[in-house]
Amino acid sequence: MHNNHDDENQSAEEGRTGRRFVDAPPIDMAHLTRHTLGDEGIAHEVLSLFLLEVESARKLLPECNEKELLEIAHRIKGGARAVGAFVLADIAADIEDAPQDRSLVDEFLDMAEKVELYVDAISTDRRRATG
Template sequence: MSALKIAFETPENPANSSAAGRPPIDFAQLSKQTMGDKDLEIEVLQLFARLARQTMAEINDAGTDACGQSAHRLKGAALAVGATRVARAAAAIEQRPGDWTLRAALGAAVLEAELFILKLCR
């Protein structure tokens, strides 16, 4: 259990945050959703990482309408776990689903969140 506690008390250093200076997951939001249950937090984050990867594949293969719908689903899931950069990038695609630059930015945000989650789950 101590390893789990250490994982969620990530130190403030460049390896644990993005250029914005904050980790890709808002632990306060995640804790609200899971009522502070650390085991549930890990499970929810792992589910989110799988969903995000699957949704990115859908977005990259989708036409404009389907892309916007997939981005909307991803935005909701990201907001639920506190992945605010993923949520913002998905919201931008909702507004302009045909913009491939936005799709690339969403891919980068998803990758950043996924790598962060994988580090937490070690």
């Protein structure tokens, strides 16, 4: 007997796994540039505010209950999409869909660290370029 629910679960799992192996920067800077109308000052401010949210989430997620987890994931998902951190947004969406799967929290924490390191690296590069 063929079960459509099994196909949906398999597709969701393949989607979750597949998108994580895309060799792309943690933040789509072209998206952020469009979103901030090319204003580097605004882009920097938006990223700074987003990183504060990510830092807070990284501290809270390991110990929070399911309700708090859903709230944090929802908040981060929106902010991540706004700045172009699409993989992080997708992981947050996965957490919303399966808050009982604590392995997603580990994935989130790993990707959040990559986002933070990437932003730090591009900020350092820009400071060097402007002297």
